Amino acid sequence: MGTQAAASGPDANTATTRPLRIAIVGAGPAGIYAADALMKSDAEVSIDLYERMPAPFGLIRYGVAPDHPRIKGIITALHKVLDKDQVRLLGNIDYGTDITLDDLRQFYDAVIFSTGANADRALAIPGIDLDGSYGAADFVSWYDGHPDVPRAWPLDAEKVAVLGVGNVALDVARVLAKTGDELLATEIPPNVYHGLKANKAVEVHVFGRRGPAQAKFTPLELRELDHSPTIEVIVDPEDIDYDEGSEAARRNSKQVDMVANTLEQWAIRDQGDRPHKLFLHFFESPAEILGSDGKVVGLKTERTQLDGTGNVKGTGEFRQWDVQAIYRAVGYLSQNVNQLPFDDQAGTVPNEAGRVIGDDTAQGSARFMPATYVTGWIKRGPVGLIGHTKGDANETIACLLDDAKDFAPAPKPELDAVTEFLEGKGIPFTTWAGWYRLDAHERALGEPEGRERVKVVEREDMLRASEPNKA
Missing domain, CATH: 3.50.50.60 (FAD/NAD(P)-binding domain)
Known part of the structure; x- marks a missing residue:
């Protein structure tokens, strides 16, 4: 996936000079299913998955009991999605602190939030x-x-x-x-x-x-x-x-x-x-x-x-x-998402079929926030099983692709633009290749005891293991 020039008015159904650039905030099952739905569509897409933790998989890694390997097996399917060339993982990035919605709009044509409930x-x-x-x-x-x-x-x-x-x-x-x-x-x-x-x-x-x-x-x-x-x-x-x-x-x-x-x-x-x-x-x-x-x-x-x-x-x-x-x-209960409206009672971002409903004061007469979407528990509340988020993702992505012709093109859609931005702020972000290194490190820790892995807890240790030649 190379660096492409910006297009004017990206549209999944017309010829463009570059793929549709999409940011997904939250690399748990909901976010990864959204990436999968995008890649299975007819649109040419380039996706960056943002994750607050140094490792991906969200609820699967940090919300499922350790004696449930059957459920953790879902990671195998999620892994295949993140292995695709059209998607890139950017971990250890705290949305709202390290990067804001205004920042993301510089680099992406649309933003999807899949921040879950913790x-x-x-x-x-x-x-x-x-x-x-x-x-x-x-x-x-x-x-x-x-x-x-x-x-x-x-x-x-x-x-x-x-x-x-x-x-x-x-x-x-x-x-x-x-x-x-x-x-x-x-x-x-x-x-x-x-x-x-x-x-x-x-x-x-x-x-x-x-x-x-x-x-x-x-x-x-x-x-x-x-x-x-x-x-x-x-x-x-x-x-x-x-x-x-x-x-x-x-x-x-x-x-x-x-x-x-x-x-x-x-x-x-x-x-x-x-x-x-x-x-x-x-x-x-x-x-x-x-x-x-x-x-x-x-x-x-x-x-x-x-x-x-x-x-x-x-x-x-x-x-x-x-x-x-x-x-x-x-x-x-989901937590308030910076720069988005939030329903404290329901614990969700107000939306229709995944389109975020705008604040009338801020958006004028617009009903929806431009090119802003939600999926997963932040969209519908923490109900249902992990697999149910697939339906959420499909609905949200269908709306996004319907709206794509009206997106304002991102000013800086090049792949290097956002990584240079993060590096310029001194943020030690992790990558998909880094996850492979951390995964191998955890498995090596478990091997002497005949265990599949021993999970690394300290954030600094996770970052160190994710870097080349540092595990």
């Missing part, structure tokens, strides 16, 4: 700010070796609560309930292994406000809880209850029915003698986190009951649970 959604109950009350996203970042979080995690609670009944809640509960030695075969870095090896948790309680038919687990994720030789999964038979709405949900969804069947089987079986107990509680709505001397000492829940529609109502009956740490896994 913060915890708030839970407004008393005691949520006590010492020992944590967001699940922060814990996930720690055990996944994210360079921007502390290296140690407090794991001195013997009884722990996890609030939420989605896959992230199960990941957190499973990692808390497993032993460090069970997870040593994965890619966890040494600091995480030593932290988990010292973990004192012997009871993990997962709480859901509604019933088994409303749980958001996938069947495979749920069944994986029972595969550990150290974890006894326990379900109270009283928590197996369905109303008309629940039965309809089971009839209409094979996944819902499979989850309900698994929970029913666990509720009627005899309890075994595995050392760590993982309780799945339903119809318990968190009401208050109890504290003493500023620290978590318990959880208060209100018992709920089904109302006929699959929703629940409170019964006025409250219970207290003896726990010393609480993790809220009630959903991820």
Whole structure:
């Protein structure tokens, strides 16, 4: 892919003197799927993928539990996209600090944001700010070796609560309930292994406000809880209850029915003698986190009951649970994107089919921000599985290509222009070739122990390993 001269009015359907230059901010699955959709179109494109981390893959690298190699296998498909000549990775670049939207407009005809969601959604109950009350996203970042979080995690609670009944809640509960030695075969870095090896948790309680038919687990994720030789999964038979709405949900969804069947089987079986107990509680709505001397000492829940529609109502009956740490896994939340409008309530950038809706004050009569798009969780919120972002990407890219004839050509579309800009600011950016070097370095670290890899945590170490002859 060489350096081409600028065109006037790039259009995918007419002859131009250069490819359409596109910047994608965020090199996780959503951004990479967008790049793939662009390259599969009829348009001639040249794509730069920007990533805040020194390594690509976003949620796959820093949001998936280390004992889920099946999901991490998605990286193989993403790898093939980044191997294409039309796409270039520029990592270790913090959008909004190292480069702005105004800067990007100098080098690209259009910009796509795929910045994802990495913060915890708030839970407004008393005691949520006590010492020992944590967001699940922060814990996930720690055990996944994210360079921007502390290296140690407090794991001195013997009884722990996890609030939420989605896959992230199960990941957190499973990692808390497993032993460090069970997870040593994965890619966890040494600091995480030593932290988990010292973990004192012997009871993990997962709480859901509604019933088994409303749980958001996938069947495979749920069944994986029972595969550990150290974890006894326990379900109270009283928590197996369905109303008309629940039965309809089971009839209409094979996944819902499979989850309900698994929970029913666990509720009627005899309890075994595995050392760590993982309780799945339903119809318990968190009401208050109890504290003493500023620290978590318990959880208060209100018992709920089904109302006929699959929703629940409170019964006025409250219970207290003896726990010393609480993790809220009630959903991820996207963070505000510099220079873009943002809906704080929805945690998304306002858009229609991926076109960013402009601020009328700033844009005059224009409904959409020119040549500005979103895809993935920043577009629709953190719902669905990783593969669902493909549909988002296809919709967004279709809109972008429809609009391409109206794009104002970038003043500096040459490939070298943006790298010279970054070098001039002294930003140590990483590349796709650098990822190959970091990947080889991590695999070499794991080889003596028979592990696929050992993840490098420190940002400076990642940068060093990404450079030629520095690993």
